[in-house]
Amino acid sequence: MTTETKEHIAVTRFREFLRIKTVQPNPDYEGSCVFLEKYAKELGLDYSVVECVPGKPACILTWVGKNPSIPAIMLNCHSDVVPVSAANWTHDPFAADKLENGDIIARGAQDMKCVGIQYLEAIRVMKHQCKQPLRTLHVTFVPDEEVGGQEGMKLFVKMDEFKRLNIGFALDEGLASPGDTYKLFYGERAPWWLTLTARGKAGHGSQFLEPCATIRLIKTLNKFFAFRESEARRLKYGKKENGTAFQLGDVTTTNVTILKAGVQHNVVPEVASAGVDIRVAPTVDLQAFKKQLEDWCAEDGVEIEYVNTFWDNSTTATNDSNVWWTALKSVTDKRNIKLDLEIFPAATDSRYVREIGIPAFGISPMNQTPVLLHDHDEYLNEKVFLTGVDFYVDLLPALADVPN
Template identity: 25%
Template sequence: MKRALRWLGAALAVLVAVLVARGMTATSRQITAPPADSLPAFELDAACERLSAVVRLRTVTDSGGGAFAELHDMLADRLPGVRALERRDFPLGALYTWKGSDPTLPPALFLAHADVVPVEAPQTWTHPPFGGVRADGLIWGRGALDDKASLMALLEAASALRSEGFTPRRTLMFAFGHDEETRGQGARQIAAYLAEQGVRAALVIDEGGVITDGLVPGAPGPVALVGIAEKDAINVRLTARDVGGHGSMPPPHTAAGRVGRAVALLEANPFPLRITPAAAAFMDWLAPELPFGARLVLRNRWLFGSLVRARYGATPKTAAQMRTTTAVTMLSGGPKANVLPKQATATINFRLLPGATHEQVLARARQVIGDPQVEVELIESVSAERAFVTDPDGPAFATVQRAIARVFPEVITVPFLVVAMTDARHYAAVSDQILRFAPLRLTAGDTDRIHGTDERISEADYGAMVRFYAQLMRGLQDAS
């Protein structure tokens, strides 16, 4: 007995030593880099004027081509550097190319979208949503953050570099979709064209992650979240059918009742939380920057896995990183209160973790519902199921991280999974180095402005975006 206890004690001591050692030895993945190169040709005030003019164009998705044509005319008109780029138009997008001096180098591809979501209650805005008002050091309006800031900052950076006599060795391409917020057909058209031309890009960078302030729990400062993958989405319809009849003599379950029960079961049985490779990368990069206790837990997931899952599962925001999510979004039943419905339906929006297949999600839904009278069918798949995770230890991530370190030295860079969808999902055939990051600084309050009320960007932050893209364009010339 005594001997057994001694053994147990020794085993515990070893375990504690291993945990502590793993917690202590977490090596930081952060880098230090020289300050950003100067960009003397860039004039912030004039650039802010141009962004404000572009915000005034009502490029609401599905509003027809007029506003988009006007946008591209305006770009050519106001930015001399853009006029010098080669432009190819697509039905729902445009591709600008800045030819590099070395055609043997794979190009880099920058994505942004020119469309914006509609405005629901313009009267609630501080400044008119399509006014492009500049006030208090801010540029106000729909698209100021999502995604006209990126589109314009990319072109401002290219234009400034060009007027400073910079010529890229590697070809730089800029692809702008006109319907990212709805179908992403523009991105699909451009990607198909590039694939057909045999283009393999060294980097594809799109929106998705940002520089967050106070949004990553425990982080000692701002964190640049660089998306290495994004979720796939599918819409699934549940249908129950019945003979109908009068409400006075109902069977135990009506069609509406069956669908209601199915929906309740799906909500009561969410997908399990999983530490996927993307979530693991996030934790591995973040852990060394955290206080000892949190570091100890994240570095010892083999033991504390359930604790980590419980912690991340506690809020919808973090849980979405670790599970395929289930959102019941639409319901319909009978046409009249006293008539038994002949048919009832529910629509479920599933957001899939990388690696999950449509078939798996449908099979699980059928199993959870367990009612053969409820039909489960896939009605819409938003992507082509070719999602992959970009290696955070690969060359593209390193180049982006270096540009972040040079322009935002106080910021920690961490890879993560983007839970929304971006145009980048269409470019899987063009590159295996796809990253989703726009150098926007966002606080918790700002995230509600995207697609919401009072969207705006600080002029200083906008200037930093231009500097970031210029640094990245320069840095890409050294990368292999």
């Protein structure tokens, strides 16, 4: 008997999903819908599709609970993956090859097709055990997370079809952990993309022209850089109230990502501009921070434009005031898993869910695994993957049976 024929059904479905090229910028969402509809039939789940915009479907696989009228659980997975530079991979990134040691190599193996299949395979086990949950479970596969979710979750959560799902709590993605722990993300930094524009007098490059657009811009940027430096120091040397070290998600990062001014050496430009990427930590008062930035800009007459700015940085409680936390913690305690509680340093679709007031945790049950999301040779070992299925076999009933 070959390894292939002995393969666990969960691993087979995982590898099949990995082979569907839902890769940006042209994800095969149609292929992924066909796969998921067939999968829903196989598991005896209801299946529906909501188009966030034409051609960008959110697929919903539903197991109706014993009490469908109380708030349901959303188990979210984004169906798209980031592009590959195939020359840097040792295997075809969309073949989902499995090595002898069980490593499955493919784009999306960690981010985050593993999690979507783990939810569904846990449901397969629960169905075999005839464990219909109290609350309805909606497994959602949403488009375009990897390009910011603007035509995915951001729109989906505002649609009537979403409101009808009556979601009370959501699970979404986390990150792999090289140690024994699982990382649990209870909040995210708010991404703020700004354009700063300074104007001045144009003219021949041989004079002292005032005001000078480039000087105005640089003076303002220097204030941003001083703030950047102080946050970098806080990350390096600071400690949280509980005495533990700061993680990246606990501080605010600032980076100038675009600089534009001038066309020719001997012409002083009348406009200079900068693109700035700021990730605002959840402890920051957003309105006060906005005022601070505007004051810095105003001192030198620099204009500020909010290009893509997220105005919510709420977090989900990780204490017994939150019944979903209590349910989750009981499962990780039972399974002897230590959780690292962190703020997600980048952005995921969870922010749109928290923004409309739904509590959400980000967790991808992958320990003893290097963090390879968006990297070459992204892989997940099948044993780790199957342990993750077991984790959800414990976790999903614990969440779905939380009394109303």
